[in-house]
Amino acid sequence: MQNAGRTTEVAAPPRTASAWTGFATLLYKELLRFWKVGFQTVAAPVLTSLLYLLIFGHVLEGRVQVYDRLSYTAFLVPGLVMMSMLQNAFANSSSSLIQSKVTGNLVFVLLTPLSHVEFFGAYVVAALVRGLAVGAGVLAVTLPFASVPVEHPFWAAGFALGGCAILGTMGLLAGIWAEKFDQLAAFQGFVIMPLTFLAGVFYSIHSLPPFWERVSRLNPFFYMIDGFRYGFFGVSDVDPLASLAIVGVFLAGLAAITLGLLKTGYRLRH
Amino acid sequence: MVAAIEIRGLAKRYGALQALAGVDLEIPRGEFFGLLGPNGAGKTTLISILAGLARADSGSARVLGHDVVADYRAARRLLGVVPQELVFDPFFTVRETLAIQSGYYGLRANGAWIDEVMHHLDLTSKADANMRTLSGGMKRRVLIAQALVHRPPVIVLDEPTAGVDVELRQGLWEFVRRLNRDGHTVVLTTHYIEEAETLCDRIAMLKAGRIVALDATAELIRRFHALYLRVRLEGAVPDRLARRAVAAEAGRHTFRLDEYAEVETALAELRAAGARILEMELVQPDLEEVFVQIMRGAGPPDAERRAHH
Numbered sequence: 001m002q003n004a005g006r007t008t009e010v011a012a013p014p015r016t017a018s019a020w021t022g023f024a025t026l027l028y029k030e031l032l033r034f035w036k037v038g039f040q041t042v043a044a045p046v047l048t049s050l051l052y053l054l055i056f057g058h059v060l061e062g063r064v065q066v067y068d069r070l071s072y073t074a075f076l077v078p079g080l081v082m083m084s085m086l087q088n089a090f091a092n093s094s095s096s097l098i099q100s101k102v103t104g105n106l107v108f109v110l111l112t113p114l115s116h117v118e119f120f121g122a123y124v125v126a127a128l129v130r131g132l133a134v135g136a137g138v139l140a141v142t143l144p145f146a147s148v149p150v151e152h153p154f155w156a157a158g159f160a161l162g163g164c165a166i167l168g169t170m171g172l173l174a175g176i177w178a179e180k181f182d183q184l185a186a187f188q189g190f191v192i193m194p195l196t197f198l199a200g201v202f203y204s205i206h207s208l209p210p211f212w213e214r215v216s217r218l219n220p221f222f223y224m225i226d227g228f229r230y231g232f233f234g235v236s237d238v239d240p241l242a243s244l245a246i247v248g249v250f251l252a253g254l255a256a257i258t259l260g261l262l263k264t265g266y267r268l269r270h
Numbered sequence: 271m272v273a274a275i276e277i278r279g280l281a282k283r284y285g286a287l288q289a290l291a292g293v294d295l296e297i298p299r300g301e302f303f304g305l306l307g308p309n310g311a312g313k314t315t316l317i318s319i320l321a322g323l324a325r326a327d328s329g330s331a332r333v334l335g336h337d338v339v340a341d342y343r344a345a346r347r348l349l350g351v352v353p354q355e356l357v358f359d360p361f362f363t364v365r366e367t368l369a370i371q372s373g374y375y376g377l378r379a380n381g382a383w384i385d386e387v388m389h390h391l392d393l394t395s396k397a398d399a400n401m402r403t404l405s406g407g408m409k410r411r412v413l414i415a416q417a418l419v420h421r422p423p424v425i426v427l428d429e430p431t432a433g434v435d436v437e438l439r440q441g442l443w444e445f446v447r448r449l450n451r452d453g454h455t456v457v458l459t460t461h462y463i464e465e466a467e468t469l470c471d472r473i474a475m476l477k478a479g480r481i482v483a484l485d486a487t488a489e490l491i492r493r494f495h496a497l498y499l500r501v502r503l504e505g506a507v508p509d510r511l512a513r514r515a516v517a518a519e520a521g522r523h524t525f526r527l528d529e530y531a532e533v534e535t536a537l538a539e540l541r542a543a544g545a546r547i548l549e550m551e552l553v554q555p556d557l558e559e560v561f562v563q564i565m566r567g568a569g570p571p572d573a574e575r576r577a578h579h
Contacts, residue, residue, distance in 0.1 A: 019376065021373055021376040021377065021378050022373065022374050022375065022376050024373070025370055025372075025373025025374055026373075026374065028370070028373070029370050029373075032361065032362075032366075033361050036361055037361075100359075103357060103358075103359075103360075104353075104355050104357035105357045105358060105359045107323065107353050107355075107357060108357075108359070108371060108374070108416065109374065110321075110322065110323055111321055111322070111323070111346060111349075111351055111353075112346060112371075112374035112375055113342070113343035113344075113346045113347050113374075113375065113376070114374055115343070265325060269322065269323055269324060269325055270284075270318070270323070270324045270325075
């Protein structure tokens, strides 16, 4: 073969490759993706939450008393922060994956040596960052409208991280499963929205009739919001430790399913 | 020496479609290899399995000795694939796209090589342009650059010149040829058979998920002894010769002959029938001819036998 003499020159690809770089790059790409359009991915949801606070706060202030010595607007703030974090964490991983699938550029990731664990990690961490960025934005714009105490910041942070990780994972699952944008929209409309709205963002489940209170306890989103609220008010419907355990178990279960699907290449590698 | 690509008994079914029906193939290092076949023959499926984009039902594939499933990280590091579809990420510029692609392979400071690849593919002036703003031909070049960022010793190009203008096609082949001269193994699928004929050392022809011909390009053509005699005539064609006609219109006839000795006989028959020859031409088969014959299932017996061994 005429090339034989030079083959060795290219036989060894660069050895400078680092194990972390692959993961870090995919994470960076996922972060850049939403940051480049931050006006719609961060600013818009912050504005939406502010509108919720102003409208619901205005209408219901003085009519609804959830906890003693706490105005309804103040009660609403942590719920809105958590709701926007959850929705945006879900939106980030799900829309990124479905866009890459539909446009076909997911192939650039699938061709590389990245493992299913790195893939999972990068998408979920990016979703987490987007969720937290939106949450911080919502908190910043809503705080001037109510005096909200922060009793246990670490509890709040723990539930924020857990909740965003769960929704980031659910977004990844939905993105893997969906093959078209409207399937994803259906998932968002029929699963994510009902679960968040019925999780007690706008009310305490103690104000519900007993039957609906029991139903609410089946909703894992309820524990995220209730636990997060405990971080602010030091009061909650459920013991925060129990909520944290439920959030942890739910996250572990979802992560295991998602990692399993990614490993087999379900709907990604044909 | 371990083969660049080694495929054993590869089979893949999509529903009712048997995309690959047991393919064995070995491509040595440094070769410029062509994979030809009509649409749906299994070319892209074969490449997808090699690249890890699809999973085989049975059989195995290795890149420089590394199994594409069991040892996928090593296999993918050694492989550069230019996909057929013109895909891109609209969020990024050309340079960002290439830097990100390098990062996926674990390469951090790859700027010098990225600049070199962009230079060779005439992309330097577009380095900071968003992918969305590029023409189809430019996007195709970026796809090729993306496949090369990690300097893979084995490069697979799936229909890289589909829908690309002539000028770019020439430049592209010049570049791929140079990569091959530098020692890269190149595997190419294309619809332009004359491209395969001029570029490829060896060719496999796929039909309905099977390899139906596999040989050195020149050998493949040589094994088709067929020879064509084209004439423009005044007068009638004798019956015996008319049976050999493959085309005839307005005094122009093409006859298929098996060997040169038959030229003399054919001319004698024409003379005996009183036909006057106005123009005459002898045509050797080219790869396109061989391709058409093989796809019709009319290959010479030795070609069929060899392909199925």
